[in-house]
Amino acid sequence: MAHSSSDSVSLLAAVGTIALTTSWLAVRRSEQVTVTRLRGVLRTLESATFPFSPNVLEQMRGLTDAHFIVLDRRGNVMASTVALERPFPRWADSVPVSEDLDGLLEYPLVSVGGDPYFAARLQAERPGEAAWLIVLYPVRNWREDRWNAAWPPLAIGATTLLVMAAVSGLLASRLGRRIRSVQQLFARIAEGQFAHVPVAAPRDELADLLVSANRLSDRLKQMQQTIRQTEQLRVLAQIAGGLAHQLRNDITGARMALELHRKRCGTAKGDESLRIALRQLVLTEDHVRSFLAFARRDQTASPVTADVRALLEDIRSLLQPTCEHTGVKLDLSVNLPEEAAMVGAGEALRIAVMNLVLNAIEAAGSGGHVWIRADRDADTVRLEVVDTGPGPPSEIQADLFEPFVTSKPEGVGLGLAIARRVAEELGGALYWQRQDGRTVFTLCWPIGDGKLDLAEKLPPERVPNPIPTSTPP
Template identity: 45%
Template structure:
């Protein structure tokens, strides 16, 4: 069937209900009418039997009373065909000839439809005759029995009115209920069609399945699940594209920077040998260490472009955290940010890629210094458990912008005008390369980034895991 789902539901249901109710009503009316007809015929037969055996004259007054009992009219004609008495004055003058009326035989007259009909003065009557008592009009007199067809129709309507009325009401209610049901289904299907159209346009918003728990609600939930999966797939595809672009950009930048950093480190080392440092001045040593670290991180960027992974080895993570904090200390003093370190003095060893982990923690530290701002605080904390290492870098700054919170780890997402948006993305890739996690939360005015790593290196290297870049202030 073509057309809307409303019509496809409404028309068959209403048609079936109408046919069913009509059949039931017709059967009920037929049975009731037949029963009523048999009762009225039997009542009239009783009246006729009484009149036939009567010994008193059948005067007009007697016949009128018999009319009130049976609704039939009675006319007495003598042997010459003259009217002797009648239950109705109009029929007294226009009564039919008795010879044209058949005799009444009770076994043969179980229904009005078995009676012959006559028209008298424009009205139709069911007619029969019996011999009249001799006391009424002498010997050979005839009693005509005339039952109005209109009385039978009126009795039939009285019997049928209630069932027909109830049947029509039931049909109307059924049609209204079917229409409401079809409209409800149609609206839900229309919402579902709109959602599918929006998904085709790239809008993966979900819709409420509604209060009902039926097949359409299950279908809506399935479409919602498909929408979530498509949204995740699109996000993953976009992430993969950004990651690939990140790898290409990183490799390109690293190739240009490597020789420059190597030359700068050699120059600082040569200056330190020729001029030396006076007193407690350690600035040249810090500069050399940072240049060496930058070279290592640039080599990591080259590896990132080739999508390779370097082997893991034992590393004192507590010493690494303290070392990163010491590298950031001159910057923190210059930015007037209080730097705190909470790491155990004893070694906390884990199998990691030390260079990439150092780069990730350094990126987290740079971001924390930028977020804290002048007068702020930054805290490094190492939580060493039996199976995991948790490095937490926290700052008391205002936290990431609300509109960037959900995508803070995506490449090139940054809230700083001068930022590139690579630091946190690369830090997360370091965590994933170690089969760990990197997450963040706001807690009592602090923004806490937690890098969680297993203490044991993964048995099988993760495909596509890479070395990471140095500090990015994005």
């Protein structure tokens, strides 16, 4: 801002200097024209042969704006266009001959009738004893000529200065407002408020700075969210580390007690209660393990290879009691060839699908329906979990796969985050959509090594074609 003001002052000073110089040169030219004209008159009169009568002198006065006095050899006035004092002043003898002078200011100043004149003298040999001709040029005319020559450049310069000052003030004001907006933006960023400032025309360096500042604001906002999320996960990992040991001990103790009871007392024929209780303990242990695997980022899912077909059947049988208790119908449809059925992270996939199906059962509610469907789609395995529930609330849809995002008062908000992480570890993606009044979560991963070029949440036009299976009732 200070640099811009200095430039404006320098420019105004330059314009003022140019105006003064132009005015001075115009005055000089005007004076040269006057001197040249006066010299021409003197040369013409000096070489003229006509007598200097009063009529001739009056005509010359009208043409030149000068006064003329004719003297004889004794210095007496023979004719004059100006009223002279009596007796005639003796300054006429001191007036130099015109050819000896170069500039108008070099002509002597004389006073005639109270008015100042530049005086020039030339020799005039004429009939009737005329010996000298004195030419008087009014100082008033000289000053008027100088002023008439000086004021146009000065007026133009003054007008230019005023216009430039007004324009400079306007530009400085606009520039100041834009600079203040940049300062305010960075002040808000420093206070942790990552809002945007609109970028208006013109597109100059300040506009580029605002664009960069807005980008910086976005990056800082993302970093703040990442730091906050990382801090949440760090605290969660600390809490989970303390709880995990106690939970595992409790689960192990309960499972050992049930197994010991089954060995000692046996079970009635057809009684599946102990087996179901043991499997529910296994399910609880899986939840604890998946929670810890997500909270501790340095731990990855087990790399044990598994058959997806057997894995899904195991999940169905494990969750069937839960479905019967909640009144939800659970169907499984798997159509995978041998080469597509094997997955390298079977335990992680089982945790992810378990979370998806449990969410679907809870969303479907009593009288609802849940489908687990798996099929091959070209070089991709696609697994869908479909439910008849209303779908996620609109206020959390944009962040549905982020940790701790949930609409359930008692929920933690980690199930979908764990499932997405597993999908990424498999080189695939997890996304969801509403289709025919149902909620469809789709988990895709490539067959063999590789990685799918899929976003974690795809728009409907990019969603793969539905798996060819019979329409659920």
